Amino acid sequence: MTTAPPRTEPATVTALVGVLYGTATADQGACLDDVLIRAGYRRRCRCGTVAERGQRCPLCGTDDPDDPFGGHRSQLTVNLPHLGEAQAPLHLDLSVDPNPGEAAACCGYVYRLRHAGRWLRTGRWHRCAPQPRTLLRTALLLAADLVAARNLDPLIGARLQAWTTALPTRQSPALDDVTVVDGHRLDQRALITIDPYADSCRPCGDALAPALLTDRYDVALAEGVHQPRHPDRILAAWRQLGSLSRFRRYLAIFHGTTALEVVTVDSTRVVVFDTSDFRTATGADPQADLSGDAAMWHDWLHGDVYTVTVQTYDTVDGHDPRWHDADSVSGVLGHNHAVGLAADLLASQSEQNRHCRQQLAGPNSPEQSTHTELPTP
Numbered sequence: 581m582t583t584a585p586p587r588t589e590p591a592t593v594t595a596l597v598g599v600l601y602g603t604a605t606a607d608q609g610a611c612l613d614d615v616l617i618r619a620g621y622r623r624r625c626r627c628g629t630v631a632e633r634g635q636r637c638p639l640c641g642t643d644d645p646d647d648p649f650g651g652h653r654s655q656l657t658v659n660l661p662h663l664g665e666a667q668a669p670l671h672l673d674l675s676v677d678p679n680p681g682e683a684a685a686c687c688g689y690v691y692r693l694r695h696a697g698r699w700l701r702t703g704r705w706h707r708c709a710p711q712p713r714t715l716l717r718t719a720l721l722l723a724a725d726l727v728a729a730r731n732l733d734p735l736i737g738a739r740l741q742a743w744t745t746a747l748p749t750r751q752s753p754a755l756d757d758v759t760v761v762d763g764h765r766l767d768q769r770a771l772i773t774i775d776p777y778a779d780s781c782r783p784c785g786d787a788l789a790p791a792l793l794t795d796r797y798d799v800a801l802a803e804g805v806h807q808p809r810h811p812d813r814i815l816a817a818w819r820q821l822g823s824l825s826r827f828r829r830y831l832a833i834f835h836g837t838t839a840l841e842v843v844t845v846d847s848t849r850v851v852v853f854d855t856s857d858f859r860t861a862t863g864a865d866p867q868a869d870l871s872g873d874a875a876m877w878h879d880w881l882h883g884d885v886y887t888v889t890v891q892t893y894d895t896v897d898g899h900d901p902r903w904h905d906a907d908s909v910s911g912v913l914g915h916n917h918a919v920g921l922a923a924d925l926l927a928s929q930s931e932q933n934r935h936c937r938q939q940l941a942g943p944n945s946p947e948q949s950t951h952t953e954l955p956t957p
Contacts, residue, residue, distance in 0.1 A: 668696035781911035
């Protein structure tokens with residue numbers, strides 16, 4: 581009885597193609613290009629260069645016209661789990677589609693499945709009501725649909741299914757630990773993870789309004805924000821008046837308060853308020869808007885605090901190429917703020933890399949447009 585040969589991941593095809601190109605002559609290489617283009621592994625760019633499917637042309641930088649994800653910046657990239665030591669990295673990119681077309685009544689997305697750095701599948705996907713609250717939950721639904729279609733390589737489908745069945749059992753905040761924001765370059769990324777020291781990452785800054793932190797046992801003025809005049813009187817009034825409406829009136833009469841916001845989680849309450857000396861010190865409008873301050877305290881109380889780490893893929897001290905931390909910012913309040921900061925840090929890192937390449941190339945050497953193969957995370 582004969583047995584079928586074991587299935588291998590698509591990375592095996594990539595390795596085989598590399599060997600063929602390494603041993604082929606110029607004429608054989610041209611024939612190999614034609615074979616791979618017909619097989620769907622490569623494409624011929626309009627400039628005449630042979631490029632990988634789903635990747636930018638290494639010569640002119642043009643996106644693959646057959647790739648719906650081309651030209652989009654990944655708003656979420658999920659690093660899917662390995663089921664074995666020898667498996668190559670598998671990533672699912674997801675972005676909101678700005679042109680949903682006929683499905684405008686639904687929410688449209690574009691996605692791309694990358695394996696070992698190469699485009700495996702790309703397309704558009706629509707989700708009607710009920711809408712997921714986050715892109716990560718949208719990615720879970722998309723992955724489940726891709727598995728249900730049963731037209732993926734079995735090993736790729738198994739990795740997607742392992743992720744979709746494992747994640748929903750975890751705590752909701754931990755879902756954000758797998759968030760990876762991609763840059764335009766494949767040799768850099770920004771990881772967004774839950775800050776392990778979230779409790780100590782309170783909102784701080786002289787431009788933030790005074791705030792009272794209260795629970796069932798104690799009350800104190802928040803440190804690190806603007807400190808109002810006569811803090812002892814404010815604390816005494818809170819303890820003695822016993823009513824938020826009375827306290828609000830007291831602040832308005834004796835401290836010039838025009839706005840007050842309250843954020844409550846369980847037994848902890850944060851009362852944010854302005855004072856006349858705060859508006860003078862910060863130049864705030866006579867009728868202060870404290871919604872932004874309240875949102876920051878809300879994020880802190882809910883543990884919505886993140887660390888953004890920019891990583892680059894390069895060789896250090898002669899070792900094999902690997903991911904290295906290039907920059908990191910902790911205590912970032914709010915997931916949307918963390919995603920925006922990650923994009924800014926990636927853009928800054930790209931500019932630094934471009935400047936370094938220009939210096940290494942010399943003043944008379946034009947900068948080459950390069951495209952790095954996706955490394956192992």
